[in-house]
Amino acid sequence: MTEGDFIAALGSLASHPAAREFRDDAAIIAVGGERLIFTHDTLVQGVHVREGEDPADIAWKLIAVNLSDLAAKGAEPVGVLVGHMLGEGDDRFVEGLSQILTEYDVPLLGGDTVRAEGRRVWGCTAIGRATSDPVPDRRGAQVGDAVYVTGTLGCAMLGFERPEGEHDLAYRRPRPRLCEGRALAPIVTAMMDVSDGLLLDCWRLAEASGTRIEVDSSTIPVANPTRRDECLRWGDDYELLFTAPADVELPIAASRIGTVVAEGAALILDGKALSRSDGLGYSH
Template sequence: MTESEFIAALRTLPLHAGAHGLLDDSATLTIGSETLVLTHDAIAEGVHYRAGTDPADIAWKLVAVNLSDLAAKGAEPIGVLIGATLSDERFVEGLREVLTEYSVPLLGGDTISVSPAVYGCTAIGRATKPPPRTGAKPGDTIWVTGEIGAAYRDFATNGPAYLRPRPRLSEGRALARHVTAMMDVSDGLLLDASRMAQA
């Protein structure tokens, strides 16, 4: 089963309206006058990072990719929960660095002992009016805040754009009220623009 087929199968389940038909990387929950944005990503050895990668870099990347999903909704982070394979002090140090850098508190999580290593993170944020991925219309222009291809370029050398991506939280908050649709680019501009157009 491919990822697309799996997501299509999930769409047959009872879905909350805030799941947006599983067409977005984040879900939203409106509670009173506040909208919460929730997202979860997992990263695995051999898929998202190489064996032997510094655990501090793994921790940074784990949190950063989730904060990037919040940025795509113009959300201010409230906190994160971590699901982690038992690791060492370097993983904790990497968590400390990324959480301090973006002023995001740890809310909790879970640990497990398994090989190869798999890590998960749930990020929660708040937003005034999160732009959907599905809001793009014919005639809209596409704008990008970062350097396209930087992570791919740095993949070969384990460079910073690959190991320690920088979520664009302030840009997301500034742009959210001015755009019809917004998403982070994780699989290249062409593929992700196509996904936005189809959403």
């Protein structure tokens, strides 16, 4: 099964409303007067992080990618649970974990440790508290909305290619947009983070919302304009992709990159219709 096939198969089991039909990166559960947000991501050695990566950077990235999902829900982090595969550099992993938890004031609540042969694997479950009602969703884009993205795309790609270069930290230690997500949450109609490539995530947002999104690639800030297409597909950016009414004044800096023009799930890039089979981004 492809990754998409497997997720679709799981969707038949995810009947609880909190699962959001598996069309989002987080589950939303009402508990008392709070709405708690749950998300989980896994890193695999040699897939999501380089072979020989400093375990301190792996720990940072593990927490950061999960906090990025919370950012897309406009959430305030409550804490994390970490799954760690023991091996070389465990002390460095603890150091990196301490650094990012301190940086973002996030409590470590628990987790699990294992030891096994083969590639190492790390997991994290992040829990957040909603700061707006409704909680932002991928499924809410409306016809007439403007489409925006924060930051510059492609920095992680360049950092991966040139360790210790100008963009190295963008790959090794991404910075989740938690403050920006909370500022945007009350005004967006749909929001998600960009993890697998801007084009693929635009397509996912269009599909989830059942809308046709038209994007102008020339308006998208990229780290290397001569490699614009690669910057839009490579991923690992952890910026925020969102839609909002075109006349709303944004509380943060972001680039308008397109428009929601009609109903019917579709992504149009520079006048050309794209589909998931076009290699829009990273897929397992």
